[in-house]
Structures are given as C-alpha cells and as structure tokens.
Amino acid sequence: MAAGSSIDALGQFELHPVLGALGESLRFSQSPMMMIVAAVVVLAFLYVGMRPAAVVPGRLQSAAEMCYDFIHNMAVDTIGPEGRAFFPFVFTLFFFILAGNYLGLLPFSFAFTSHIAVTLALALMVFCLSIIVSLKVQGAKFFAHFMPVGAPKALAPLLIPIEILSFLSRPVSLSIRLFANMVAGHVMFDMFAAFTIMLAGLGFFGDIIAVGPVVINIALMALELLVGALQAYVFAILTCIYLREAVAH
C-alpha cells in the first residue's frame, strides 16, 4: 500500500494464484475465487431465503422475493412481454455484478468487477446476445437500423458509419463504466487509508490529522455502496434496453 513516501494504489488489483500449485496450473486467482463466492452468496440468498416457501413470507424470503420482482419488473417493463425469456439472464447478470461489487468492499477481499477483462467479457456477452437475438427476430432488417428513418439518403455515407460506431461502442461503454467506477472507488479507499498510515507516522499531530482520511473512507464506503448497486443496475438496465431493441420488430 504505502512503500516509503509513495502509494501503490494499484497493487490491490494484482492477481495471485490461490490454492497453491493447483491454482497456478489452473490459472485460478483470487478473482475467480471471489466469483465463486459471489455465485454462492447469490444462490444461498435465494435458496435459504425461499426455504420456508411461506405464503406469508419472513424477512429473508421477502427480500428474495423483492429482488425477484425488482429484476422481473425491470426486464418485462423494459423489454416487453419477451422480457420474461431474458429475465433469468438479467437476474444472473445483475446479482453477479452486485455481489462482485459488494464483496470487493470487504477487507482482504477482491472486486473482480475492477478488472476490465471481466467487465469487457460481460459486456461482450450482452453485446453478442443482443446481436444474435436481433438477427433471429429481425433477420436482415436488423441492418436497416444503421440508417435512421427519415434521414436524407445523401447523408448515408456519414450516418451509417456513425451508427455502426455508436453500436460498436456499446460493449466499450458498458465495460469501461463499470470497470472505471470500481477502480476509482478502490483506489480512493487505498489512497486515503495510506494517508492515514503516513500521517500517523508524524507523531501526535499526525495522529489527530489522520482521523480525517478515516472519516473520508467511511463516507467513501457509503458512496461505494451506492455506486456498487447503481453500476449493477445500469449494467442490467442497459442490457434490457439493448435486448428491447433486439426484439423490437
């Protein structure tokens, strides 16, 4: 974290093998380990929450049902009736990202959503899915969307490349948005924590001033809780919007 007078705020994103030699051979780092933890947490939340299967639900069952309804409504309201088919996918995506974001806030943990490779893979999955669905539902008409309706044909050489570029930018914007938000939050955590340690080394007055970064980190934690949920929501709602365009005739 703090080596001498410099701060290594990016060291926290380095990947290390876990499970020893087996992890090394399987390229199994702390990132996939946290993905497994995230998946287990999501599954445990639903299985344990829904175990009573009561008509009048308890707190945990209510929470599980609210999460279900929240994503279900998002998918159906945004995509339309076809959204029911994509609901499990959107649910998985939202809670995988949400759990990843929140687990990364725990001490000695790791946020796999702070890696562009992961977020880009998720974004490309959404992008490819939307293209496959578009081609399946709309066929060749899918390509007609690259020429805006009502636009003069003379502008086609300008508009079509812009539309294509805009379309191709979707996975980039999706992945960078999530990645950048998570990286920024964790870097700020690390920096203010390092400030605290560095200030504490300055003696009595340093100890007093060191309280400042701790307070800021507490406020940052609240902000990161908001950002974690918000980014998962943005990722999921944009997925729904892309799928709505894909299923629209």
Place this chain on the structure above:
Amino acid sequence: MARAVMYDNIRRAGTFLASSALALPLMAMVAPGARAEGMPQLDFGNPYVIGQVVWGAGIFLVLYLLLSRSALPKVEKVLSLRRQTIETDLGIAHKAKTRADEAVADLHEARRKALADAQANVDKVVEEARLAAARQTEEMNARLATEIQDAETRIAQARGQALASVREISTTTAETLIHQLSGIAAPADFVTAKVGSAAAARGL
C-alpha cells in the same frame, strides 16, 4: 427530424470518441504511481487476467443454469402459489359476499312480503270486521224494522180493538145516560143506530 437524428448521432459519436480517448489516460492518472504498464488490469500478458475470464465464463454459466432452472422457478412457484391462494381466497370472499348479499336481499324480500301479508291480513280482518258490523247492523235494523212493524201491527190491532169497543161503550154509556136522565129505557137498537151514525160521522 432527420437533422435532429443526425445531430444526435454526431453528438453520440463525439462522446464515444472523447470518452474512449480520455478514459484510459484518466484512469491511469487516478493514483500516483499508476502507469499504463503498471495497471495490473491491463497486463494482458498475465495468464491470470485471461484465466479469470475463462473461469468467469464457466462460473457465470453455472450460476445462470442454477438460477434459471432451480432457484428462480422456486421463487416463481412460491409467488404463483401466493397469487393463486390470494385469488382463491378472494373468490371465496366474493362468493361469501354474494351469498350474504343474496341472504340480505332474501331477508328484505321476506320482510317486505311479511309486511305485505300482515297488511293484507289486517286489511282482511278490518274488512271482515267491517262486513260483520255492517251485517250485524243490517240484521239489527231488519230486526228492529220487524219489531217496529209488529209493534205497529199490535198498536193497530189494539187501536182497532179500542175503536171497536168505543161504539159498545158509547152505546152502553148513552143507554145509561138516557135511563138516568129520563128514567126511560131507550130501545137498544135505536141507541146503537144513533151511536153508530154519530161514530161514523166522526170517522170512528
């Protein structure tokens, strides 16, 4: 319209290009010591960076399959059961309400009918009483009329008898008066004739 679409597209393209051009340098400037080559996320030569994508794909697939085939249907089943229960209960409540409404309507109808029957009975009894009273009055009137008639007949008979006795009494009285006044016994036929003519002159 077309111009607005064009401007929108140009704006989006500009935003994309600007964000793409600025995103990575800005991210690299987030912290001191963060260099492009120093960002572990961008070290694609590290096998763990690509390894996490492969692992992530597998984990996501397993999570998706478990959620879509087991966990989410379980939630849906509970929600569906609840909806069904609520609908059934609502149906039962609606039926009970309908039955209660019908019972209330029946009660009102029965009450109305009972009131109508009672009123009819009252009217009937009053009418019967009125008819009985009228009949009684009529009978009484008839009886009174008969009695009056009988009384009148008896009075007429008594009057006739009385009037029939007047000539005899008058004849006897006249004979007695003639005898006492004149000392002569007047012939009975003569006196009877005279009394008879005098009574006839007076309408007796």
